[in-house]
Amino acid sequence: RHADAHHLLAEQSTRNPFVGNHQQLQWLKQKWQRVARRLNTPEKTEKSESQGKVTQAVLVQGEAGIGKSRLLQELYADVHDQGHHFYVCHCLPEHKNNGLFPFLELIRQTLNISESTPSSIALNRLELEFSQAGCSVERALPILCTWLALPIVRYPVSQVSPQRQKAWLLQAIAEWLIYLSKDQALLLVVEDLHWLDPTSLELLNKLSSLIAEQAQQSATDKALLLVMTARPEFQWPHSDSRGDSRGDSRGDIRSEKLETLQVSRLDKSGTQEMIYQLASNKKLHPSVISRIVMSTGGVPLFVEELTQMLIDKHLLEKNGFWQLKNNNALNEIPLTLRDLLIGQLDNLAGAKDTVQIAASIGREFDYELLACVVFKSCKELDRDIAEMLNADLIYKVSQTDKNQYVFRHNLIREAACEAMLTETRQQTHQHIAHVLSTDFPERLKTHPEEVAEHYSLGERPEKSSQYFIKAASLAISTYSNQEALNFYTRAVQDINKVIPIVTSAVTSTVVSAGHAPG
Numbered sequence: 001r002h003a004d005a006h007h008l009l010a011e012q013s014t015r016n017p018f019v020g021n022h023q024q025l026q027w028l029k030q031k032w033q034r035v036a037r038r039l040n041t042p043e044k045t046e047k048s049e050s051q052g053k054v055t056q057a058v059l060v061q062g063e064a065g066i067g068k069s070r071l072l073q074e075l076y077a078d079v080h081d082q083g084h085h086f087y088v089c090h091c092l093p094e095h096k097n098n099g100l101f102p103f104l105e106l107i108r109q110t111l112n113i114s115e116s117t118p119s120s121i122a123l124n125r126l127e128l129e130f131s132q133a134g135c136s137v138e139r140a141l142p143i144l145c146t147w148l149a150l151p152i153v154r155y156p157v158s159q160v161s162p163q164r165q166k167a168w169l170l171q172a173i174a175e176w177l178i179y180l181s182k183d184q185a186l187l188l189v190v191e192d193l194h195w196l197d198p199t200s201l202e203l204l205n206k207l208s209s210l211i212a213e214q215a216q217q218s219a220t221d222k223a224l225l226l227v228m229t230a231r232p233e234f235q236w237p238h239s240d241s242r243g244d245s246r247g248d249s250r251g252d253i254r255s256e257k258l259e260t261l262q263v264s265r266l267d268k269s270g271t272q273e274m275i276y277q278l279a280s281n282k283k284l285h286p287s288v289i290s291r292i293v294m295s296t297g298g299v300p301l302f303v304e305e306l307t308q309m310l311i312d313k314h315l316l317e318k319n320g321f322w323q324l325k326n327n328n329a330l331n332e333i334p335l336t337l338r339d340l341l342i343g344q345l346d347n348l349a350g351a352k353d354t355v356q357i358a359a360s361i362g363r364e365f366d367y368e369l370l371a372c373v374v375f376k377s378c379k380e381l382d383r384d385i386a387e388m389l390n391a392d393l394i395y396k397v398s399q400t401d402k403n404q405y406v407f408r409h410n411l412i413r414e415a416a417c418e419a420m421l422t423e424t425r426q427q428t429h430q431h432i433a434h435v436l437s438t439d440f441p442e443r444l445k446t447h448p449e450e451v452a453e454h455y456s457l458g459e460r461p462e463k464s465s466q467y468f469i470k471a472a473s474l475a476i477s478t479y480s481n482q483e484a485l486n487f488y489t490r491a492v493q494d495i496n497k498v499i500p501i502v503t504s505a506v507t508s509t510v511v512s513a514g515h516a517p518g
Contacts (some may be wrong), residue, residue: 010084012036015453017273017274017277017278018070018071018073018074019266019270019271019273019274019277019300020067020264020266020267020273020274020300021067021071021264023262024060024071024261024263024264025071025075026076026259028058028060028071028227028261029075029078031058031186031225031259032075032078032079032185032225033155035185035223035224035225035448035494036082036084036185036223036225037222038185038215038220039183039184039185039221039223045106055091056208056211056212056215056225056226056258057204057208057211057225057226057227057259058225058227058228058259058260058261059193059228059229059230059236059258059259059260059261060227060228060229060230060256060260060261060263061229061231061232061234061260061261061262061265062229062231062232062262062264063231063232063299064231064301064410064411065299065301065302065337065409065411066263066264066265066299066300066301067263067300068191068263068302069191069229070300071229071263071424071494072189072191072229075187076187079185079187082185083184084184084185084186084187085184085186085187086186086187086188086189087106087110087180087186087187087188087189088189088190088191089102089103089105089106089189089190089191090102090105090191090192091189091190091191091193091194091195091196091200092192092195092199092362092363092364093195093362093363093410094361094362094363094364094450094453095195095197096195096196096197097197097198097449097471097475097483097486097487098338098447098449098483099147099197099198099199099200099478099480099483100173100197100199100200100203101146101197101200101477102145102190102196102200103173103177103200103203104148107126107144107148107173107176108148109126110129110130110180110294112125112128112147112215113125113126114324117152117365119150119151120153122148122150123141123145123150123153123154126141126144126145126189127141129176130144130172130176132179133172133175133176133178133179134175134179135171135172135369136168136172138155139158139168139172139371140168140169140171140172141155142155142156142157142158143158143165143166143168143169144169144172144173146167147478149442149446161479162476162477162478162479163479165478165479166199166478166479166480170199170202170203170206171206173203174203174206174207174209175210177207177224178207178210178211178222178224179222180224181223181224182221182222183221185223185224185225186223186225187224187225187227188222188224188225188227188256189202189227189228189229190226190227190229191228191230192229192230192231193228193229193230193234193323194230194231194233194234196482197483198480198482198486199480199482199483201237204226204228208226208258208429211224211226217490219410228339232484236258247359265297265298265299266298266299266300266303267298268293268298270298271292271296271303272289272293273295274303274304274307275289275292275293275302275303275307275415278303278304278307278308278311279307279311279322282311282315282317282322283320283321283322284315284321284322285321285322285323285324287323287324288310288315288322288323288324290306291333292306292310295334295335296337296447299337301337301409301411302337303339303343304335305340305341306333306334306340309343309344309376310324310333310509311333314332314333316461321323325367335386337411338411338414338415338418341411341415341416342415342416342418342419343410344393345415345419346390347391347414348387348388348391349387350380350382350383350384350387351383351385351387351388353374354370354374354376354381354384354388355384355388355393355416356387356416356417356419356420356428357370357373357415357428357432358370358376358388358394358405358416359407359412359413359416359417360420360425360428360432360454360457361373361418361432362413363406363407363410363413364397364404364405364406365404365405365406366403366404366405367385367404367405368403369382369432369435369436369440372435372439373428373431373432374433385405388405392408393407393408393412394406394407394408395408413427417486425457426457426458426459427458428458429454429455429457429458430454430455430458430460432454433451433454433458433460433463433464436450436451436454437451437467446474447471448467448468448470448471448474449467449468449471449487451464451467451493452464452465452466452467452468452470452471452487452490454465456468456490456494461494461495461497462494462498464490464491464494465490465491465492465494465495465498466490466491468487468490468491468494469487469488469491471487471490472485472487472488473482475487491497
């Protein structure tokens with residue numbers, strides 16, 4: 001029926017071992033089994049389920065690099081083996097104020113709608129899909145087309161208020177997500193909530209209400225478990241039934257049995273087990289293992305990267321053990337994960353500057369924009385992309401007709417940006433903003449916040465403030481009030497940066513005029 005349209009990162013084979021957090025994995029599997037069993041099952045449910053205590057949403061929390069995505073990959077394998085399916089939405093830092101970004105991307109991927117898809121075909125697919133989902137097509141589709149930047153040709157433009165339009169849209173998308181679980185239980189995953197846009201937060205609240213209604217039925221042909229991930233600093237905001245943040249939890253997903261699962265660091269034995277599996281047939285010397293354990297602090301990503309770096313560069317086989325080549329190698333072991341990732345960039349033959357420019361664009365970047373920004377030939381750029389892929393820094397995104405790529409982990413992208421000189425980083429962002437505003441008119445029309453963000457990071461507040469205001473106006477047109485407020489706030493912040501500069505220039509002019517000969 002539907003192909004699983006999840007992000008490439010979720011499709012990657014589990015090349016690296018799953019170690020630690022086995023209790024957390026079993027807990028997740030149990031929650032999933034309880035949801036999946038409800039599919040077309042009459043009242044033969046557990047006592048707690050019959051009392052309405054079915055988990056509707058799970059929040060998996062843990063620090064960056066701790067293995068949240070890796071934990072879920074183990075769950076995906078179970079879901080697939082059982083004949084059910086899963087969809088994965090990714091929130092991205094560059095789209096944290098782009099309303100409904102992860103869910104609009106899911107719609108595009110699921111229905112195979114891209115920039116090259118003729119609008120008539122895209123509309124046909126949307127009509128069929130949302131009508132089968134039981135949505136009011138005449139009411140919701142014109143609004144959805146506006147959000148998807150598709151022309152509205154078959155329906156009259158809605159005359160109701162933007163607030164009512166957004167309510168209809170959220171209801172339709174939530175109903176569609178429930179529909180995806182028809183006849184096959186669905187695991188819906190939303191990763192990295194710390195970058196979630198405010199309107200998507202409203203949608204998750206709406207979805208949780210529909211899941212709650214489904215959970216009250218003794219037998220159903222739909223079963224959905226919502227699992228989300230976030231870093232520890234994320235706190236679920238309270239909202240009322242209208243989606244406004246007012247401290248009232250009515251309609252809030254927190255009041256709908258959201259359960260939180262903490263992902264922990266590896267203990268010493270878990271770290272050692274991971275090292276053994278990563279080393280494969282290489283028998284590491286106990287001193288090397290001890291050094292990795294001491295340096296990494298049980299963070300799986302750090303364990304993985306440091307072990308691989310030592311094997312590739314600093315170890316040799318001696319007396320049946322792989323040992324450090326010399327004592328100087330100890331001084332080359334990075335003290336932090338960030339230092340290690342930056343060091344990996346220095347090892348690239350000629351692609352370091354391309355990696356940094358790509359990282360400046362965002363967690364995801366497309367070849368077309370990158371080619372316009374880098375000062376290299378297509379042949380040189382292709383070579384750099386190949387080197388980045390070979391170094392496992394990026395993956396190519398599937399299910400798109402664009403040459404689009406994503407950094408394997410956002411920590412890699414952050415490290416690449418931080419390794420740039422401040423002046424170079426600012427100039428890069430200025431150049432990206434200029435290219436977007438001049439060479440990508442359609443992108444500028446629908447996403448002025450991208451240009452605004454790059455000008456802001458490039459310390460050009462007189463330009464960024466203008467584009468933030470345009471982004472706010474666009475958000476208001478779809479009743480994305482919180483996004484609009486965020487954009488206006490950014491505009492004011494950048495305008496305040498300009499005022500001292502202008503004041504200083506005026507003062508200097510006045511003083512100079514005062515000293516001029518009469």
